[in-house]
Amino acid sequence: MSLQSPTIQRVKLRNKPSRTADKVFFGVARAAGYSSIVIVVAILFFLSIRAWPAFEQQGILDFTFGSGWDTTTTPPTLHIGAMLWGSFLIAGIGVAFAIPMAISIAYFIEFLAPKSIAKTATVIIDLLAAIPSVVIGLWGLGVFSPTGAGWAQMINQSLGFIPIFQNESGTFLRSPFIAGIVIAVMIVPIIASITREIFSQMDKEVINGAMALGGTRESILRKVILPTSAGGILGGILLALGRAMGETVAIFFVLNLSYDEVNWLNILEPQGGAIASLILSKFGEATNDEISALLAAGVVLFIFTLIINAVASYIVAKAQPWRKA
Amino acid sequence: MMDQQFHLESKDINVWFGERHVLKNVSLQFPINQVTALIGPSGCGKSTFIRTLNRMHELIPSAGLAGAVLLNGEDIYGEAIDPVDVREKIGMVFQKPNPFPTMSIKENVLSGLKLSGRKIDNGAELVETSLRRASIWNEVKDRLGEPALSLSGGQQQRLCIARSLAMGPDVLLMDEPCSALDPGSTRRIEETILELKDSMTIVIVTHNMQQAQRVADQTAFFLSEDGDPGHVVEFGATNDIFHGPIDPRTNEYVNGRFG
Ligand SMILES: Nc1ncnc2c1ncn2[C@@H]1O[C@H](COP(=O)(O)OP(=O)(O)O)[C@@H](O)[C@H]1O
Ligand SMILES: [Mg+2]
Numbered sequence: 001m002s003l004q005s006p007t008i009q010r011v012k013l014r015n016k017p018s019r020t021a022d023k024v025f026f027g028v029a030r031a032a033g034y035s036s037i038v039i040v041v042a043i044l045f046f047l048s049i050r051a052w053p054a055f056e057q058q059g060i061l062d063f064t065f066g067s068g069w070d071t072t073t074t075p076p077t078l079h080i081g082a083m084l085w086g087s088f089l090i091a092g093i094g095v096a097f098a099i100p101m102a103i104s105i106a107y108f109i110e111f112l113a114p115k116s117i118a119k120t121a122t123v124i125i126d127l128l129a130a131i132p133s134v135v136i137g138l139w140g141l142g143v144f145s146p147t148g149a150g151w152a153q154m155i156n157q158s159l160g161f162i163p164i165f166q167n168e169s170g171t172f173l174r175s176p177f178i179a180g181i182v183i184a185v186m187i188v189p190i191i192a193s194i195t196r197e198i199f200s201q202m203d204k205e206v207i208n209g210a211m212a213l214g215g216t217r218e219s220i221l222r223k224v225i226l227p228t229s230a231g232g233i234l235g236g237i238l239l240a241l242g243r244a245m246g247e248t249v250a251i252f253f254v255l256n257l258s259y260d261e262v263n264w265l266n267i268l269e270p271q272g273g274a275i276a277s278l279i280l281s282k283f284g285e286a287t288n289d290e291i292s293a294l295l296a297a298g299v300v301l302f303i304f305t306l307i308i309n310a311v312a313s314y315i316v317a318k319a320q321p322w323r324k325a
Numbered sequence: 326m327m328d329q330q331f332h333l334e335s336k337d338i339n340v341w342f343g344e345r346h347v348l349k350n351v352s353l354q355f356p357i358n359q360v361t362a363l364i365g366p367s368g369c370g371k372s373t374f375i376r377t378l379n380r381m382h383e384l385i386p387s388a389g390l391a392g393a394v395l396l397n398g399e400d401i402y403g404e405a406i407d408p409v410d411v412r413e414k415i416g417m418v419f420q421k422p423n424p425f426p427t428m429s430i431k432e433n434v435l436s437g438l439k440l441s442g443r444k445i446d447n448g449a450e451l452v453e454t455s456l457r458r459a460s461i462w463n464e465v466k467d468r469l470g471e472p473a474l475s476l477s478g479g480q481q482q483r484l485c486i487a488r489s490l491a492m493g494p495d496v497l498l499m500d501e502p503c504s505a506l507d508p509g510s511t512r513r514i515e516e517t518i519l520e521l522k523d524s525m526t527i528v529i530v531t532h533n534m535q536q537a538q539r540v541a542d543q544t545a546f547f548l549s550e551d552g553d554p555g556h557v558v559e560f561g562a563t564n565d566i567f568h569g570p571i572d573p574r575t576n577e578y579v580n581g582r583f584g
Binding site: 114115203205206208209210211212213214215216219220223224227228 | 379381384386409410412413416417419421423424425426427428436437439440441442488489492
C-alpha cells in the first residue's frame with residue numbers, strides 16, 4: 001500500500017519519428033504532401049487572375065453556360081457552354097463504350113485466362129494506357145474515322161427514329177459519337193487495369209462459395225463479383241472520366257467544334273464541343289480578350305476535373321466493404 | 326440391378342495437379358443418413374478429395390482426374406451432366422466462413438437460388454426453415470436485413486450452412502467447417518450436423534479427433550507417405566477406426582502420435 005503513488009504517471013508515447021533517417025523521410029514526405037496542395041492552389045490562383053477579366057466581361061454564368069464565340073461583337077461574345085456540355089457528352093459516350101469493354105477484359109484476365117496469357121495481357125493493357133494521346137488522335141483521324149462513320153450511318157439507318165440517332169447534315173464524320181469512341185480507346189486500359197486489380201483482391205473463397213451453390217460464371221459475375229467490386233470500379237471510371245474531360249489533341253483531330261449552339265444529344269451530327277480542344281484551336285491567334293476567356297475556360301475545366309477526382313478518391317476510399325470484418 | 330444401397334460413392338478416384346499425382350484409387354461409400362469423417366495429416370489430399378465430390382475440383386486449371394463419383398448410381402462426371410446441377414444437389418461448406426459480403430443475412434440464404442437462376446417462391450418461409458435447420462434462426466430472426474458480415478465467425482459459418490440448405494441438397498460436404506471457430510460455435514455446428522443427417526448424407530473433413538468421434542458414423546483415414554500420392558489407409562465404422570484399427574499407422578495417427 002505504501003508503494004502506491006499518489007498520481008498515476010502517464011507514459012509518454014512516441015508519435016514522432018526518433019531516428020535521423022526517419023526524421024528526414026518524415027520531413028520529405030510531409031513537404032511533398034503539402035507542396036502538392038500548394039501547387040494545385042497556386043495554379044488555380046494564377047490562372048484565375050488572368051481569367052478574371054473574361055469572367056467580369058462576360059459574366060460568370062453567361063460565360064460558363066451560354067453559347068457563342070464571336071470576336072466581331074463589342075464586347076466580344078465568348079461563351080463556352082457548348083464546349084462544356086460537349087466535354088461531358090463525349091466523356092459520357094466514351095465511358096459508356098469503355099465500361100463493358102474494360103470489365104470484360106479484366107474478367108478475362110483475372111478469372112478465365114491461363115496464367116501466362118493473363119500476364120501478357122496485363123502488360124499489354126498497361127502499355128496501351130501509356131500510348132500518347134496524339135498517337136490515338138492520329139489513329140482516330142486516319143484510321144478509325146471512316147469506319148466509325150460507317151457504323152454511325154448504320155445506326156442512323158436502323159435506329160434513326162430515336163431522336164439521339166438522327167442526322168440532318170448527311171455527314172457522319174467528326175461527330176461526338178466518333179470522338180467518344182476515340183476517347184473510349186484511350187480510357188479502356190485505365191478502367192481495365194483498375195478493375196483487374198480490384199478483381200484480383202477479391203476473396204477467392206467467396207467466389208468458390210458461389211460456385212458451390214450452383215452459380216454460373218455469368219451469375220457469379222453479376223451477383224457476387226460486380227456488387228463487391230462496384231465501388232472500386234466506379235472510382236476507376238471517374239478517374240478515366242477526368243482524363244477524358246481533359247483530353248485535348250485526340251478530340252481535336254476527330255471532332256467538329258460548334259461554338260454557337262449546344263448539341264445536346266444528337267451524337268451522330270458533326271457538331272460537338274470540348275473545352276480542352278477549344279483552347280487548343282483558338283489559342284494560336286487569340287485576341288487579348290480571347291486569351292483571358294481561354295484561361296477562364298481552363299479554370300472551369302480544372303474545377304470540374306478536380307470535382308470528379310475528389311469524388312473518385314472519396315468513392316475508392318469508401319468502397320472496400322469486403323475487407324475482413 | 327440398381328445399386329442404390331450407397332447414396333454417394335467414389336470409385337477409384339485419382340487426382341493430379343499438373344504432373345503431380347496427389348490422390349490414388351480412393352473408393353469410399355457414403356450411405357444416406359450417415360456422417361462420414363475424412364481424417365489424416367495435412368497435405369494428404371482430404372480437401373482435394375472432397376472437392377472431387379461436387380466437381381469443385383475441376384475449377385483448378387492444372388487439375389486432372391480419373392475415376393467416377395456416383396450419386397444415386399449416376400456418375401456426376403458423366404458426359405451429359407451439368408456441373409452446375411451437381412453443385413445444386415451436393416452442397417459445400419468451406420473452412421473459412423465465406424458469406425457474400427455485399428448481401429444481407431436473408432439475401433445470403435437465398436443467394437444460391439438467385440445464382441442458379443431458380444424461381445423463389447415462399448422466400449420468407451425458405452429463409453426461416455433454412456436458418457432453423459442451421460440452428461441460427463433465433464439469433465438472427467430480428468436482423469435478417471443486416472449485412473452478413475455483422476455476424477460473428479461461428480454465426481457466419483452457420484449462415485453458410487443455411488445458405489447451402491436452402492438449395493435442398495441431398496449431400497452436404499464440409500471441409501474443416503470448425504477449424505476457424507471457437508469451441509462453443511464448434512459444438513453448435515456439431516449439433517446441427519447430427520440433426521441434419523436425418524435428411525441427408527454428410528461428409529466432413531476434420532482435424533479434430535474428438536469431433537470425428539462425436540459426429541461421424543464412419544471414418545476414412547487418408548495418408549500420403551514420402552511424397553507418394555495420398556490414399557485411404559483404413560475405412561470403417563468410426564468406433565473401429567478409433568478403438569480397434571487394423572493398420573498400425575491408423576492407430577498411431579488417431580492416438581496423436583504423428584500428423
Ligand atoms: N491448387 C493446387 N495446385 C497444386 N497443388 C495442390 C493444389 N491444391 C492442393 N495441392 C496439393 O495437393 C496435396 C493435397 O492437398 P489438400 O487436398 O489441400 O490436403 P489436405 O486438405 O489433406 O490438407 C498437397 O500436397 C497440396 O500441396
Ligand atoms: Mg484441407
